[in-house]
Amino acid sequence: MNPSSKTQPHHLERAAYLYVRQSSMRQVMENVESSKRQYALRGRAVALGWKEEQIVVIDSDQGESGASASWREGFQRLVSDVGMGRAGIVMGLEVSRLARNNADWHRLLEICALADTLILDEDGVYDPASFNDRLLLGLKGTMSEAELHVIKARLRGGILNKVRRGEYRCVLPTGLVYDEAGDVVLDPDAQVRETIMRFFETFERLGTASQTVKAFRKEGLCVPSRAYNRNTVVFQPLTASTAMRMLTNPRYAGTYAYGRRMYRRSAEGKKLLRARKTDDWLACIPNAHPGYITWEQFQHNLDVLKSNGRGFASVRASPPREGAALLQGRAVCGRCGRHLSVHYAARRGKIDTWYVCCRAYGARGEPSCQTIAGWPIDEAVSELITAAMTPAAVDLAIEVRKEIEDRHDEADRLRLRAVERAHVEAELAQRRFMLVDPGNRLVADTLEHEWNEKLRTLSAAQEERERGRERDRLAVDVALRERLAAMTRDFKELWQDPGLPNRERKRLLAHIIEDVTLLKLPEAGLTRTFIRFKGGKTETVTTENPKSSAQQITTKPEVVEMVDALLDTKTYPEIADILNQRAIRPGGSSRKGKADAQFSALKVAYLVKEYDLRPRFERLRAIGMLSSKEAAARLGITVGTLVRWARHGLVQRHAHNGHAYLYEIPQGSVPAKHSSRWDRLADRAAKVSPSRDQNATLESKELQCEAR
Numbered sequence: 001m002n003p004s005s006k007t008q009p010h011h012l013e014r015a016a017y018l019y020v021r022q023s024s025m026r027q028v029m030e031n032v033e034s035s036k037r038q039y040a041l042r043g044r045a046v047a048l049g050w051k052e053e054q055i056v057v058i059d060s061d062q063g064e065s066g067a068s069a070s071w072r073e074g075f076q077r078l079v080s081d082v083g084m085g086r087a088g089i090v091m092g093l094e095v096s097r098l099a100r101n102n103a104d105w106h107r108l109l110e111i112c113a114l115a116d117t118l119i120l121d122e123d124g125v126y127d128p129a130s131f132n133d134r135l136l137l138g139l140k141g142t143m144s145e146a147e148l149h150v151i152k153a154r155l156r157g158g159i160l161n162k163v164r165r166g167e168y169r170c171v172l173p174t175g176l177v178y179d180e181a182g183d184v185v186l187d188p189d190a191q192v193r194e195t196i197m198r199f200f201e202t203f204e205r206l207g208t209a210s211q212t213v214k215a216f217r218k219e220g221l222c223v224p225s226r227a228y229n230r231n232t233v234v235f236q237p238l239t240a241s242t243a244m245r246m247l248t249n250p251r252y253a254g255t256y257a258y259g260r261r262m263y264r265r266s267a268e269g270k271k272l273l274r275a276r277k278t279d280d281w282l283a284c285i286p287n288a289h290p291g292y293i294t295w296e297q298f299q300h301n302l303d304v305l306k307s308n309g310r311g312f313a314s315v316r317a318s319p320p321r322e323g324a325a326l327l328q329g330r331a332v333c334g335r336c337g338r339h340l341s342v343h344y345a346a347r348r349g350k351i352d353t354w355y356v357c358c359r360a361y362g363a364r365g366e367p368s369c370q371t372i373a374g375w376p377i378d379e380a381v382s383e384l385i386t387a388a389m390t391p392a393a394v395d396l397a398i399e400v401r402k403e404i405e406d407r408h409d410e411a412d413r414l415r416l417r418a419v420e421r422a423h424v425e426a427e428l429a430q431r432r433f434m435l436v437d438p439g440n441r442l443v444a445d446t447l448e449h450e451w452n453e454k455l456r457t458l459s460a461a462q463e464e465r466e467r468g469r470e471r472d473r474l475a476v477d478v479a480l481r482e483r484l485a486a487m488t489r490d491f492k493e494l495w496q497d498p499g500l501p502n503r504e505r506k507r508l509l510a511h512i513i514e515d516v517t518l519l520k521l522p523e524a525g526l527t528r529t530f531i532r533f534k535g536g537k538t539e540t541v542t543t544e545n546p547k548s549s550a551q552q553i554t555t556k557p558e559v560v561e562m563v564d565a566l567l568d569t570k571t572y573p574e575i576a577d578i579l580n581q582r583a584i585r586p587g588g589s590s591r592k593g594k595a596d597a598q599f600s601a602l603k604v605a606y607l608v609k610e611y612d613l614r615p616r617f618e619r620l621r622a623i624g625m626l627s628s629k630e631a632a633a634r635l636g637i638t639v640g641t642l643v644r645w646a647r648h649g650l651v652q653r654h655a656h657n658g659h660a661y662l663y664e665i666p667q668g669s670v671p672a673k674h675s676s677r678w679d680r681l682a683d684r685a686a687k688v689s690p691s692r693d694q695n696a697t698l699e700s701k702e703l704q705c706e707a708r
Helices: 025-030 032-039 041-048 073-083 102-115 131-165 190-206 209-219 240-248 295-308 359-364 375-435 441-489 491-495 502-510 557-566 572-581 601-610 616-622 628-635 639-647 672-686 692-707
Strands: 015-019 055-058 087-091 118-120 176-178 184-186 222-226 233-237 256-258 261-265 271-275 283-285 331-333 341-347 350-356 371-373 513-521 526-533 538-544 652-657 660-664
Touching: 015 041, 015 073, 025 032, 032 041, 041 055, 041 087, 041 118, 055 073, 073 087, 073 102, 087 102, 102 118, 102 131, 190 209, 190 222, 190 233, 190 240, 190 295, 190 375, 209 240, 222 240, 240 295, 350 375, 371 375, 371 513, 375 441, 375 513, 375 526, 375 538, 557 572, 557 601, 572 601, 616 652, 616 660, 628 639, 628 660, 639 660
Parallel strands: 015 055, 015 087, 087 118, 331 513
Antiparallel strands: 176 184, 222 233, 256 283, 261 271, 341 350, 350 371, 513 526, 526 538, 652 660
16 A cells, blocks of 8 residues: 555644654664664655654654663653644654564554554554554564564573673672783772771671671771772772672672572563572672682671571571670570560669560560560679689780780771872872973963872871871770779679670670570579580579569568567567667668668558558457456556556556557455555655656556557
8 A cells, every 4th residue: 555545634734753762872872874764764754745844853762772661751752742642643763663562562553543643664654543554563563572582682691601601791899800811800909908808807806787887987997989880999988888788799709690689670660679599699600719708708797697687587696786685695585495585674763674585476476485684684694704704814805905906907007008099199199290381380280289189188198097096006005904904803893894885795795605595483583594605514593583563562471470479579669679670671672771661660560460460469468468447447446556556566567559558467356455555565666766747747648548
């Protein structure tokens, strides 16, 4: 069919859209003939009847792949204008220029058919509304997508063939370079090599990426970084992301690796990344080139990073952190065998430590196995460690000092490398300035400014080195010497030193103890601690669980028994004085310095009532003691006379509550007619008794008590 017969007047009334695209910027720059052929399609549109000003050229997707339309703004604009009925014809050199994805291609065909828009390529004009033309266009789209797949497969096959031999050149991490023969070697820059080696040594010593970053920041060290596709190396502060990239990159272990990640495209065209396991890598060739660490050390670092994760693993020994829990990461539940987690609670102005086994609760909603107070266990373990470590304190002090001094020497060497690099760059800048023509002031001023900048950088590096050396010298000569001297005298003093960080205690503990199994015995109020040392030796320590608030205000059973025994012969105030003299405090408290933590008559009376003890009044009544009225009636006297007789020792009385008494009747009753004789005896005893006023006062108090 003649192409001009498909072109109708209503097509010519609308614009003609020319879509121009090449897959990469390299093709745009080098394959200029393809661009010329695509732009030449404007002549085809003019020949079909469109005017020059009606032709719209869309070439904003130059250098973009046709595998998807999500990132091609020009193609999206084309589809939008076709759907709005603005396009009479869409032109492209071939189907692959418009789309290499069947979904995008058939979507364009559907919209062109609905909008009655023609499609033109190098072979002819097509009407998507016609079944035959649409079938042909569909076949061309399928072939275009298949062609892309074949091209990629051919290129991918060649790459994978070189990958299996370890010959495919990949981008190397900082610290590794290609030599003139194409082999991978360590960076010839000594500062770069020494800094990377220091990084891996620091991680091996500290065990976490975050602590390694803090150590580099504290020592004022920077790590080398190479900009992408550039050979220039700059030194920047170490970050956590950089540390993780270095620790997880197998090239630092001398291993050729390829295909560690899998890439997929989402529906929106975004690239999705998924990491593969080591066994699924497309290539893994250990010892393929020199490295900074061994393959075994690389695997160990990955295991350490995995164990440092905060996920709920069945067995996980976390790295030492700043918390007060001494057994953090090493405490094991004595019931289920899982590692105990650490919880902290602020109570009464201090931080309490608790070892909790809550994995079953978090995973299956089951009750927690154990919740154990940590401070009694930590104290017991500390005493055991200090007792075991005291004989080796001197040797340990020497080793610690040697390690710290070596660490400071290595840091100083790295700072010296930075000074040497700045010195070389300053000399080069000076040489360039000296060689320039003095008359060319524009160039001379620029080179002079560069020389001054290099000199300032050199001065800053020298000052930083001096500050670092002074810091290290003070650390070794002052604080470290004092601590090592304390360690030499007594390891226990150093262990209990408040200035020693908890992280350092845990690091030391990790070299001594393998793990600690805790088993709580609620019935006995105890916790049994099974300690397994490095080398297989075991120790068992039993600690008392801290009492709850209710238990802390509960009087001990032995105190209750003592009060019960004293009630036979003593009054409440007398019992309170005896308990206070024996340093016994209410509720089992041992706080001797607080005045409100002592017994009083009221507290003794409360104990008698609370523990249902037999009061002293009932005990005296049980052995035949009489009240004042009963005794006065038995003797045939008044209560006042009875009180006076008891005060002078003529009648025995026994106090049961303050000034309240019960009376012991003498053998045989005293008739009333002999009361005058008893009065004479009382008057005779009064001559040697206190004054009359004092007697009257005492008698008044006693009579008031008897009346009550």
